[in-house]
Amino acid sequence: MVRRARELAVRAGRPVVDLARSHTTVAVERAALRLAGLSGADAEGIPWANRLVDAVRDQVGLEHGVALPVWHALRTGPSRDLTELAARATARDVSFRLPEGAAAEHAVRDARHAMAGGLAVIDGRRRERRRLIGEWGEPRGPLVYLIVATGDIHEDVRQAVAAARGGADVIAVIRSTGQSLLDYVPHGATREGYAGTYATQENFRLMRAALDEVSSQLGRYVRLTNYASGLCMPEIAVLAGLERLDMMLNDSMYGILFRDINPLRTFVDQRFSRQLHARAGIVINTGEDNYLTTADAMQAAHTVTASQLLNEYFGKEAGLTDAQLGLGHAFEIDPDLPDSFRMELAHALLARELFPDAPLKWMPPTRHMTGDVFRGYLLNGFFNLAGALTRQNILLVGMMTEAVVTPFLSDRDLALQNVRYVMDAAGALEEDFRPAPGGVIARRADTVLREAVDLLEGLDGRGLLDAIAAGTFGGMRRPADGGRGRDGVAERAPGYRNPAIELLEGSPDPGPEGEDRP
Template identity: 70%
Template sequence: MSTPKVLELDRAGIRRARSHAARLGKPVVAMATSHTTVSVERATLRLAGLSGADHERVPWVNHLVDAVRDQVGIEHGVTTPVWDALRRDEAPDLLTLAQKASAGAVTFQIPEQKGEATRARRAAMAAVRPGIRRIDRQRAARDKQIARLGDPKQRPWIYLIVATGDIYEDIPQAQAAAREGADIIAVIRSTGQSLLDYVPEGATREGFAGTYATQENFRLMRAALDEVGKELGRYIRLVNYASGLCMPEIATLAGLERLDMMLNDSMYGILFRDINPIRTFVDQRFSRQIHARAGIIINTGEDNYLTTADAVDAAHTVTVSQLMNEYFGKEAGLEDWQLGLGHAFEINPDLPDSFRMELAHALLARHLFPNAPLKWMPPTKHMTGDIFKGYLLDGFFNLAGAMTGQSILLVGMMTEAVVTPFLSDRDLALQNVRYVLNSAGGLVEDFHPPRDGFIQTRARHVLGEAIALMDEMSTRPPTRGWSPLLEAIADGTFGHMKRPADQGKGLEGVARKADDYDNPATTLLEEGK
């Protein structure tokens, strides 16, 4: 699908908006690079090959990082004391070390002699490098499969969710959806997993309102989609969630098992899960560095703002968040084609001209980010349980996607407000998408709203409000001593959620880096080695 170039916007204003995004983002990046978290350190140990869990399903990476933190802290990085302990023969290998540490049978230290510290760091680098190399091989394997099987011939890509709670039930549903035309399968994550400060181990069958994100579940679904992709002659993409308290670890596991997209928004966990802002920004930077290396497309969460704030009044906050996600993503190494920035069809359908405003908002996003694979989200807030009206609303959503050149279209369900969708619901939803795209997909070439008409004027208005908000955020006097973006988040600027930087879940897992901090994974990711 071609990208429409039908809006006439103030180019100087767009440049000013991106300049504001950089000004707001730089202090946050400085904060992220000067801190580490327990999840960043656990992700590094996972790259070194540490996996498995005890009889109570507590992962060994948690045991090992907790033991290091209790004895010497994590501000130096955990790899130096861990590989120093291995060099001192505290244990013969990493797994045994973690097991002994869980029983309090290991003494950790920060080597005082420079030579000892250097040798521990070299050993850690040698252990972590194979994990990064495996991510590289998985990216190459994806490219090879796409070259052999091909990508979907049309855009937008059709994105469909499965979420039974049981990975072995998800697999046949995902394969059936691919056979019916889905290009992307998202395994929605079990409710509440974002608040777990550990990653469950193994294949799981008991998720509530979704399926747990685990390495084994990733592996099983990836294999199933590869199988059906060969059958259909096209590559089927797999999505999961790199968010919450274990964002870096889940991103790492996704890279190791060749997932293709990850929900990875810079502020979603802060606003909607009350995760500490500092923890979130530190974790998201590492996770996005992993995504950049793995060739994973991120999906951001701007659609969520419109479920707690009005989609008309708060439209400009979506644009601001998109610009911030773009800045943070590119700073972490993501390219334009990996920036699946979010927006949504959430205006009250009873409002006059609601569809015209939806077109304006969708075109604005498409115009501001012409090379990004935007993720267009279906109506949810105003789905009432009237499945006939819901089916019509989803048809309008699909039509807006066709007219405005969206890249990733999440399939809306007419039973959104009633029940978790059955296979028959998904089949009807896919029929709706196919009908609209087959009959109206070319409208992107013909749709040119008048220069000073309603749609152009609305898009300019939203952009102007976004620039004004970023102006205000950049210049407001700090009242708490935090960076301007953190002040704005604390004030409830996004989604009407007030989240102070000194509160929220996971703050106890954050540490300011010491001068001798070392993390071989970060070094390899930043140096591209």
């Protein structure tokens, strides 16, 4: 049945990959320019990458990519570098055209050289991560994952350092609400944000430096997470690789379902972003837990499993290894339901058996947190115990003040104490935990898997895009021709060239599988 499920996931996903291979987006082209070294923004705060891609699109379209017209303009015009070219293009002082013959080959060669330089920096940051883990060490048990999100990157740094000292192994900086819908990446350090902090290259740099400093003091490598999602997914993936982030939220359908971003735009962008993550040794975190915030965790459990299988296919097709697939799931069954804990164990064990070599990301209860902090603390203890029993690799710290306030440092400290107690007390309890054959847990897991196979068989008949339009995942109906960002998609012409994609698909991973395993 598992083999059948994977075959069906491939059959459902392959037509979407074909679409991604035959289209490009403004974000993919901007990411290629960023990889080639273009950074900074104009006086209005609009990144030069946006300005340059918009100018090319207005004059010659995106169907052939930006590499040909941009590097031809650099070779034949007065601009000394990409930044100056972007400034001239913004002032309407550049006439772009598509070169042919030898001129086209020269442009591609120059573009490839520039983009290879960016990939060399990313390769160096990956080697740096391995060296630091070897020097400082890392936890033997699950990675304890904790969120900071004040809106002020400097305050985030203080909270992140305190959390690391309190036992957190992964710091996730939540993005400011609405950033996923911005079609540009803000520039520089930011001190304002609503329910989160803007993802920018400078914010990445500041947090990475602070976590490296505290890692050296603790003798334990502390990982950094942010979000490669939304309308700028590929660009943020480039910035994450350049600044040595370790994990990135990167789900194939989250932006479609929960941010109403156009499905085609999302699938094109996510494939290129995952190729970059594969090269950078970054572990992705997928977003199946979000389905259970809008749908019942018992009724929709099979949609989580089906999505995990699809994310596995899309991830591996883009070059990610098992060790980089932080597939998501969550502890979200109504606690008032009889046998709820046994059902949670069944779902968690199913994920572990289906993906034995993946660093699963286990999410704490949120939907049924009522504001009763004592009940919430107990639920989080049960969540941590389920994680210990089923060997979850990435354990997000549950907050008893979920649904009440943005957690204080004291709340985080108590939550970390909860994790430490359960993990220390349980030890290697998974070695002794074997559900009874034919018992409640085994029967529930079998039911969920069978329902997931049925769902995937249904996709085989109508296609993944039609299933998304029908509200199959998370109860959200998202038609293929709707959503934000559709106007930023272009079908590739026969002469399309993007040396960044060519380099990522044509060169081997810089290290053997498993070296970047959390």
